[in-house]
Amino acid sequence: MQAIRVKEELEKDILKIPGVVGIGLSHSSPQVLNIYVERLTPELEKKVPPVLGGLKTRVIESGRFVALQRTSKLRPFPMGVSIGHIDITAGTVGIVAVRNGEEFLLSNAHVFVPDPSSESVERTDVVQPGPYDGGTPEDKVGDVVEWVRITPDGENLVDAALARPLSKDLYVKEILDVGIPVGMAEVAVNEVLIKSGRTTGVTSGKVLDVNASITVDYGTFTAVLKDLIITEKMAEGGDSGSPVVDSNLNFVGLVFAGSERLTAICKAKNITEAFGIEAYILPAPVLFGGALMMLLAGSALLTSTYQKTPL
Structure with a gap:
């Protein structure tokens, strides 16, 4: 004292x-x-x-302390900030994924690929921040290497893609203002989830559905995605790819679409199975600024809607 x-x-x-x-x-x-x-x-x-x-x-x-802006160029950059393919606007980088000892950056397919319904891309450049936030080819942090193609006439479970980082020195594994996931989990109706994203930062929302099928408008096509989590609205445009965790800091999915009232999330289980990856996790929570607990204090239930658009 x-x-x-x-x-x-x-x-x-x-x-x-x-x-x-x-x-x-x-x-x-x-x-x-x-x-x-x-x-x-x-x-x-x-x-x-x-x-x-x-x-x-x-x-x-220590260097000069500056406020972390989720739309700024950050080196190293945390998860939950602006990123995108060089030919899109901007989305959010989700988590660090691991496969056979190699680390990848995980986000939505429509964040890392200009056309997520395509089977190939001319350019593979992923930049941080995303182009809308000033990202240029000089801000390249990785290359998109794999994505789950979204088929307009088929059944889709995830909107997800992997990018191979140029260097491990470019990023850190913490989700900004949340921490590093300690595991993976499925969720239940009425559970409160937390997301960290480019546009709206850290927000929370109550789970309304854990097995939803919705029609998503991708601009140039529409597609049905199934086995989704639906929550109260907790995301806006640019939050696509945002990592979502539960109150125990388990990774539960990625934000990928939303409406005026609701947010749609691809399940972590479906994403990891699609790529044969694991979420990078810690054996114990690492929390920053108490943001997680403060968000759990309250959440208002919203009414449902049907048509959703990618964020």
């Missing part, structure tokens, strides 16, 4: 020092004052006394 009081008493003056961007406390014994600086220089280091309020100081070069 004494260390916390020292920090609170000093932080206003410390943060006024040019080049200092933060102050914190270590968890070591004895505790140390961590002084975060944008760039560590001998001149700046001299401005920070070795002892303040009876606590030793440690100067850490």
Whole structure:
């Protein structure tokens, strides 16, 4: 408690020092004052006394702290932010998937492929952020390598695609403001789910249906998709591909379509089986900012509708 009081008493003056961007406390014994600086220089280091309020100081070069914008170019980028094929607008990167030890980026087919009903693409470039958000060929982060073709006259279970990243250094496995999934699960009616996406960030919605078949308007064609999760509305355009988790941080699916009142989600089980992949998971939750628990506080039930469009 004494260390916390020292920090609170000093932080206003410390943060006024040019080049200092933060102050914190270590968890070591004895505790140390961590002084975060944008760039560590001998001149700046001299401005920070070795002892303040009876606590030793440690100067850490952190860089400049900036708010994470889901539509910005981020390196490395987390899951749940803007991404897209070079010839589309923008969608959301879902999760990191693993197959035979190789990592892939997972999103919707209509995010990673200009025409998800096609069997081939001329260009395979996937950029972060998506082109609508300023992404250019210089922002390429991977190549689309596989997608489940959506057939207008057939039965479809998923709108999903895989991209092979250019490097593991380009991304992190955390879902922005949520964490890394700890497993995979199926859901039940009335359960509250959470998604993290490019446009609307972290939102929640109650499950209304776990075995829906809907007609989806893809602009140039329509298709029926089956065995879907339907929730209250929790997504907008650009949220396609958003990862969805339950309250225990289990990956349950990808947002892919929505209407004025509802959101449609492809089930994780159907996606992983289609590609023979696994979701990258951790043995325990990693939560950021308490966003998950706050969203579970409440959710309003909405009435149903029928026609849906990809987000």
